[in-house]
Amino acid sequence: MAYLELDNISKIFGKTTAVADFNLKVERGELVSFLGPSGCGKTTTLRMVAGFETPTNGKVVINGKDATNLPPNQRDVGMVFQAYALFPNMTVAGNISFGLKIARKSNNEIKKRVDEMLELIHMPKFGNRYPYQLSGGQQQRVALARALALSPQVLLLDEPLSALDAKIRVNLRAEIRAIQRELGITAIYVTHDQEEALSISDRIVVMYDGRTEQIGTPFQIYNFPETAFVASFIGTLNAFNAEIVDVQQKILKIEGINVVTAEDLEGKKNGDKVMIAIRPERLNFSSEQKKANLIDCTIANITFLGSIVRIQVKVGEINLFMDTFNNPFLDLPRIGDKAEITCSKEAVIFLKQ
Amino acid sequence: MENTNLSARKNPAAPMNWKHWFGVLPFFIFAILFLFLPSIRLFVGSFTDNTGKFTFDNIQQLFSQRVIVDAYKVSIELSAMTALGGGILGFMLAYAITIGGLPKFLRPALITFSGVASNFAGVPLAFAFVATLGRTGFITAILKNVFHVNIYQTGFNLYSFWGLSLTYMYFQFPLMVLIMAPALDGLKKEWREAAHNLGANNLQYWLKVAMPVLMPSILGSIILLFGNAFGAYATAYALTGGQLPIVTILIGAQMRGDVLHNPGLGYALAIGMVVIMAVSLLGYSWLQSRTERWLK
Amino acid sequence: MKLFARFLKIPFWSWFWLILGVLYYFLPLYATLDFSLRMERGKISLKAYQMAFADPEFLRTFGYSIFLAVMTIIVSIALVVPTAYWVRLRLPQARRFVEFITLMPFVIPAIILVFGLIRIYSSPLTIPFTSITLMQPLTNFKVGTNILIIGGYVVLGLPYMYRSVDTGMRTVDVLTLTEAAQSMGANWPTTIIKVILPNVRTALLSGSLLTFAIVVGEVILASFLGVPAFGPYLFLLGQHRAFEPAALSFATFLLTWAAMGIIQLVTGGQSQSSGAH
Numbered sequence: 001m002a003y004l005e006l007d008n009i010s011k012i013f014g015k016t017t018a019v020a021d022f023n024l025k026v027e028r029g030e031l032v033s034f035l036g037p038s039g040c041g042k043t044t045t046l047r048m049v050a051g052f053e054t055p056t057n058g059k060v061v062i063n064g065k066d067a068t069n070l071p072p073n074q075r076d077v078g079m080v081f082q083a084y085a086l087f088p089n090m091t092v093a094g095n096i097s098f099g100l101k102i103a104r105k106s107n108n109e110i111k112k113r114v115d116e117m118l119e120l121i122h123m124p125k126f127g128n129r130y131p132y133q134l135s136g137g138q139q140q141r142v143a144l145a146r147a148l149a150l151s152p153q154v155l156l157l158d159e160p161l162s163a164l165d166a167k168i169r170v171n172l173r174a175e176i177r178a179i180q181r182e183l184g185i186t187a188i189y190v191t192h193d194q195e196e197a198l199s200i201s202d203r204i205v206v207m208y209d210g211r212t213e214q215i216g217t218p219f220q221i222y223n224f225p226e227t228a229f230v231a232s233f234i235g236t237l238n239a240f241n242a243e244i245v246d247v248q249q250k251i252l253k254i255e256g257i258n259v260v261t262a263e264d265l266e267g268k269k270n271g272d273k274v275m276i277a278i279r280p281e282r283l284n285f286s287s288e289q290k291k292a293n294l295i296d297c298t299i300a301n302i303t304f305l306g307s308i309v310r311i312q313v314k315v316g317e318i319n320l321f322m323d324t325f326n327n328p329f330l331d332l333p334r335i336g337d338k339a340e341i342t343c344s345k346e347a348v349i350f351l352k353q
Numbered sequence: 354m355e356n357t358n359l360s361a362r363k364n365p366a367a368p369m370n371w372k373h374w375f376g377v378l379p380f381f382i383f384a385i386l387f388l389f390l391p392s393i394r395l396f397v398g399s400f401t402d403n404t405g406k407f408t409f410d411n412i413q414q415l416f417s418q419r420v421i422v423d424a425y426k427v428s429i430e431l432s433a434m435t436a437l438g439g440g441i442l443g444f445m446l447a448y449a450i451t452i453g454g455l456p457k458f459l460r461p462a463l464i465t466f467s468g469v470a471s472n473f474a475g476v477p478l479a480f481a482f483v484a485t486l487g488r489t490g491f492i493t494a495i496l497k498n499v500f501h502v503n504i505y506q507t508g509f510n511l512y513s514f515w516g517l518s519l520t521y522m523y524f525q526f527p528l529m530v531l532i533m534a535p536a537l538d539g540l541k542k543e544w545r546e547a548a549h550n551l552g553a554n555n556l557q558y559w560l561k562v563a564m565p566v567l568m569p570s571i572l573g574s575i576i577l578l579f580g581n582a583f584g585a586y587a588t589a590y591a592l593t594g595g596q597l598p599i600v601t602i603l604i605g606a607q608m609r610g611d612v613l614h615n616p617g618l619g620y621a622l623a624i625g626m627v628v629i630m631a632v633s634l635l636g637y638s639w640l641q642s643r644t645e646r647w648l649k
Numbered sequence: 650m651k652l653f654a655r656f657l658k659i660p661f662w663s664w665f666w667l668i669l670g671v672l673y674y675f676l677p678l679y680a681t682l683d684f685s686l687r688m689e690r691g692k693i694s695l696k697a698y699q700m701a702f703a704d705p706e707f708l709r710t711f712g713y714s715i716f717l718a719v720m721t722i723i724v725s726i727a728l729v730v731p732t733a734y735w736v737r738l739r740l741p742q743a744r745r746f747v748e749f750i751t752l753m754p755f756v757i758p759a760i761i762l763v764f765g766l767i768r769i770y771s772s773p774l775t776i777p778f779t780s781i782t783l784m785q786p787l788t789n790f791k792v793g794t795n796i797l798i799i800g801g802y803v804v805l806g807l808p809y810m811y812r813s814v815d816t817g818m819r820t821v822d823v824l825t826l827t828e829a830a831q832s833m834g835a836n837w838p839t840t841i842i843k844v845i846l847p848n849v850r851t852a853l854l855s856g857s858l859l860t861f862a863i864v865v866g867e868v869i870l871a872s873f874l875g876v877p878a879f880g881p882y883l884f885l886l887g888q889h890r891a892f893e894p895a896a897l898s899f900a901t902f903l904l905t906w907a908a909m910g911i912i913q914l915v916t917g918g919q920s921q922s923s924g925a926h
Contacts, residue, residue, distance in 0.1 A: 072549040079550045084541040088647035089565040099551035132646055376735035380728050384750045387800040391765025446670040453663030469909045470674055476868055476883050477898035481677040484684040484895055491680035584758030587868045601760050608764055623761045630756045
């Protein structure tokens with residue numbers, strides 16, 4: 001049985017449906033991300049697990065117990081907020097021990113636990129500092145320690161890194177993941193940053209406009225997006241319209257060029273218009289390696305992105321992006337040159353609208 | 354960004370141009386003529402005796418002369434009482450209109466009215482309270498005719514310490530509302546939610562988090578209210594006709610007719626008051642900076 | 650019904666304090682209004698208002714107070730705007746000192762200010778330790794007294810005017826505006842008149858209204874300096890009459906309310922208080 005279950009959850013505010021038909025089973029020790037743009041309902045769903053919002057419909061079950069109607073101070077979940085989380089009038093130690101003091105633990109227990117937590121977040125000497133003396137990253141680590149001090153059953157994180165600088169975000173998200181793994185604690189992580197979600201999650205729930213678009217592992221979400229939104233939200237994507245030429249042989253026509261896909265065209269007939277996508281890194285110059293599909297194009301732009309070189313090519317009216325690894329000795333074509341690019345059958349994927 | 358000036362941006366090594374000070378000369382001259390000179394005159398005068406020589410006598414008499422000590426006592430009591438009373442009422446009202454869950458439209462209305470009420474002092478206020486709680490006042494009449502309570506028989510008198518306190522409260526508590534409403538806004542909702550999340554109930558949140566965070570602001574405001582009441586003259590004079598012995602009234606009497614028979618003492622009285630006001634302003638400023646540190 | 654249900658969810662204490670506060674605000678005003686309408690026995694009438702406004706003394710003193718208020722506002726703006734502008738632009742070092750000056754009126758309430766002003770300017774202005782007279786006492790001359798009281802009023806209103814203008818200048822970032830204007834070839838007068846002033850209009854209006862409210866109702870400086878202004882007139886009226894003072898007090902309240910209301914409207918919410926008198 002799943003450790004955390006969200007059963008048919010929906011939340012309606014007056015006329016607006018913030019969350020609709022949300023279903024999720026989270027296993028013990030899993031880190032699941034809720035990923036999506038602003039307003040997609042991810043934070044609302046999280047707050048329903050925390051108890052700050054009550055679902056209009058549906059159930060929240062934590063470790064077998066129905067928590068749907070429990071107030072937030074009785075749920076045994078730990079929450080890390082996006083900003084302003086720490087109590088400004090208390091020291092770091094004071095903040096971390098807050099929950100323990102409410103639970104009337106003994107002073108010895110409290111001190112031991114606070115020291116443990118400070119060790120966990122690698123800030124052992126910071127006990128007497130005040131929040132205003134800490135950097136943003138340090139404050140969030142203390143917020144994490146404070147939430148974990150009570151050994152909650154589930155850890156909830158609401159965009160904990162959104163307010164921090166890019167460099168700190170990368171380091172801190174790895175730390176959070178490491179701590180989560182070490183403690184084996186079940187966690188839900190809300191973010192709008194797809195790179196963040198991809199790098200630390202066991203599974204991702206992609207949300208848009210209150211609905212669940214897809215649930216899967218990072219690998220699945222990236223490589224096998226099921227809808228146009230998921231495909232476009234995760235990574236860069238070349239997406240365009242195509243017409244089915246031959247259902248049996250799985251041939252589609254784009255801008256007069258025939259391409260072959262590995263996908264099953266079941267239920268479609270010749271002449272149907274569909275939406276397909278190709279990941280930029282699945283394309284390469286045919287001079288390197290010839291694959292099933294060959295496409296003539298013109299070089300439109302070359303952008304150097306560091307480890308990746310992104311080449312924009314024009315196929316008729318369509319723009320395609322092609323990513324190739326940086327290589328100082330690579331002989332790149334010039335803008336305006338004609339070239340032939342290639343990709344495998346499997347690289348051409350379908351998108352449900 | 355605020356502290357860059359054009360010359361520094363063009364040439365960081367340029368020395369400060371003394372010509373620039375001409376721009377603020379009129380302001381400084383004005384300040385000298387109408388602020389500094391009078392203040393210095395009072396300051397110097399408080400150390401001068403009747404023959405024009407330097408003396409500490411006047412200052413000493415501030416603490417020894419009966420009339421003066423009594424005046425300070427009453428002033429301090431009046432100010433403290435209305436500061437506390439206004440502070441509590443003001444805080445509660447500010448709470449009600451910010452976090453208290455009242456309909457949203459009430460807040461701007463009450464803030465505007467607080468702005469009006471806190472500026473409504475002096476003679477009109479005194480008259481308004483006479484019309485309310487005077488011998489033939491509105492409330493007095495209601496209490497007599499409806500509740501059969503004659504407050505004047507029980508010893509209440511509008512033209513006394515208590516009456517003046519009630520009148521002062523009229524501008525004290527709106528001032529508190531104006532200061533506390535933004536401060537209460539500064540209480541982040543994340544703190545309350547975090548406290549709940551960690552197992553606390555509402556009372557525990559207030560006692561352990563909200564109140565400690567608000568305390569510098571509350572204390573600072575009460576100190577400001579204290580100074581505000583201490584320096585008030587017109588309301589007291591209009592209401593009590595100069596009968597109530599508070600410091601400002603005493604200074605006024607001294608100005609009119611040297612009731613202390615010692616001009617130097619009058620100056621000392623004024624300077625004593627300035628000291629109290631300065632201390633209260635400093636206290637307020639310091640506490641404000643503490644508030645900003647936590648609520649930024 | 651839904652609205653009513655929402656009202657019920659509000660905690661009792663919030664309503665309690667709200668009602669208490671509102672009562673405190675309104676009862677004295679209502680009492681004043683009520684009293685002012687009862688000049689004619691047995692019926693409600695505006696007689697008190699008629700009599701009050703028809704009194705030539707009222708017109709004289711009120712008009713005089715308005716005159717003083719307008720002069721105060723003009724002098725204030727003339728002093729504050731260039732200073733605030735200059736401090737922002739060229740003299741950030743002076744900022745602390747200027748702000749100190751604008752805080753002094755809090756520490757020197759009106760009664761003390763007038764004490765000092767009278768003492769200094771009611772005796773001849775001499776060079777210290779000599780018997781060379783520079784100027785006869787200002788208080789000997791009517792114009793001199795006017796100068797004194799306007800100066801005093803400017804001092805009283807200084808904190809609010811300065812803070813209002815300074816905040817306004819910060820909000821519109823006069824530094825960048827000036828650079829933009831100058832890079833397009835504007836000279837100083839053009840910059841100030843065409844670019845800066847229009848942008849701090851709201852701040853000026855706000856500060857001026859507050860100053861106006863302070864001056865019209867002011868009684869301490871006016872009575873000690875012997876100036877025939879509205880404040881002392883009202884006070885004196887209160888000694889002899891009953892209904893007219895109530896009428897005028899209520900009218901004063903309406904005036905203050907109008908001024909504050911306009912300020913709220915144009916500034917969108919930042920209230921300033923001039924505190925006790």
